Amino acid sequence: MTNQDPTPAPAPDDEITKHGPVEQRLGKWKGLFPKTHSLVLVNTGYGKGKTSAALGVTMRAWGRGWKICWLQFIKNKDSHYGETYAAERMGIEMIALGDGFTWLSENIEHDIKLAREAWALAKSKIMSGQYDLVVLDEITYPITYRWLQVDEVVETIRNRPKDVDIIITGREADPKLIELADTVTEMKETKHVYHTGVKAQPGIDY
Amino acid sequence: MTNQDPTPAPAPDDEITKHGPVEQRLGKWKGLFPKTHSLVLVNTGYGKGKTSAALGVTMRAWGRGWKICWLQFIKNKDSHYGETYAAERMGIEMIALGDGFTWLSENIEHDIKLAREAWALAKSKIMSGQYDLVVLDEITYPITYRWLQVDEVVETIRNRPKDVDIIITGREADPKLIELADTVTEMKETKHVYHTGVKAQPGIDY
Numbered sequence: 001m002t003n004q005d006p007t008p009a010p011a012p013d014d015e016i017t018k019h020g021p022v023e024q025r026l027g028k029w030k031g032l033f034p035k036t037h038s039l040v041l042v043n044t045g046y047g048k049g050k051t052s053a054a055l056g057v058t059m060r061a062w063g064r065g066w067k068i069c070w071l072q073f074i075k076n077k078d079s080h081y082g083e084t085y086a087a088e089r090m091g092i093e094m095i096a097l098g099d100g101f102t103w104l105s106e107n108i109e110h111d112i113k114l115a116r117e118a119w120a121l122a123k124s125k126i127m128s129g130q131y132d133l134v135v136l137d138e139i140t141y142p143i144t145y146r147w148l149q150v151d152e153v154v155e156t157i158r159n160r161p162k163d164v165d166i167i168i169t170g171r172e173a174d175p176k177l178i179e180l181a182d183t184v185t186e187m188k189e190t191k192h193v194y195h196t197g198v199k200a201q202p203g204i205d206y
Numbered sequence: 207m208t209n210q211d212p213t214p215a216p217a218p219d220d221e222i223t224k225h226g227p228v229e230q231r232l233g234k235w236k237g238l239f240p241k242t243h244s245l246v247l248v249n250t251g252y253g254k255g256k257t258s259a260a261l262g263v264t265m266r267a268w269g270r271g272w273k274i275c276w277l278q279f280i281k282n283k284d285s286h287y288g289e290t291y292a293a294e295r296m297g298i299e300m301i302a303l304g305d306g307f308t309w310l311s312e313n314i315e316h317d318i319k320l321a322r323e324a325w326a327l328a329k330s331k332i333m334s335g336q337y338d339l340v341v342l343d344e345i346t347y348p349i350t351y352r353w354l355q356v357d358e359v360v361e362t363i364r365n366r367p368k369d370v371d372i373i374i375t376g377r378e379a380d381p382k383l384i385e386l387a388d389t390v391t392e393m394k395e396t397k398h399v400y401h402t403g404v405k406a407q408p409g410i411d412y
Contacts, residue, residue: 039399048247052266054258056262060292061410082266087269178396181397187392188251191389198242201242203267
């Protein structure tokens, strides 16, 4: 038995293992598998899988009937991500608040403004207590660039309403985010097809 | 711009960025973002996120209208996973073929039989060419235990039909799987709440 790959015991009620509409079972096993802790997860590192793993936890949580909100700090609403279309089809709130990695351009003031507006919205979503899970996708970048104050982000998350889980993704997570987190995974790049000249692939990468 | 966090350019057709049923747009952007390479991904390491990241890619691919099949080599069909219920609601084929981590028990022969039956089914799913993505979840364990021959798994994947992407998850991936893979991520455990005595949480971990 491993901690990352739990195999929960079968539920006591045989009814629950019978096939049928998941909605019929939802109420039952939601009660059988209550959240005992509200957690902060950080997915960082240079490898593939940070946002993917946050999406995977989102799929699990959605499968259990959780209410979820995604705030994307870098992704641009006019771009076309598989996850965006999936979230739309699943009825998950996913808001692209960025403008791509445009800090590589000349338009820094615009990026700073976007990042601060994104954080204001994220803070209101977290503090509303209306979500079981709030994902701050790629928030590490505006923090690294000092467009957002890490202390304000940490304080907000520490003081969040009970039962709101948080996932933070992005490279070079600030040490204060690592300290705050309950679980931190570094996605380490062992090998990446990108280095052979193969560009990001739809479905797999975006 | 990073390779793991691509920001694809807006599609040339403004129609696509308009709001409306995703199904209406699906055909359009599926053509706009064709798969140019069929890839093999390996998610390994001791940290959280191996299966989660495979689920995340699944959500992306599903959002793009891909046909996906999951074979779970360890998970037990009678257990209750958030991802199982999500897949059912999304219409994704997800088949639990294992019996938990029972090799820790006395019932090894039973486990070996299950693993070989699971591989036979996985092989037929891969070779059918009917899927855009086949996920071999936790297949590294039966390979590490020598219940499955890594050479047969590698040969099958090498000879798979064109356009079938493969994701392999699990700790201690065999070097032959690493060599086969296009992209390998080691999920490195920096910190895990489990070590503070907090058990796996529904939604987040299963």
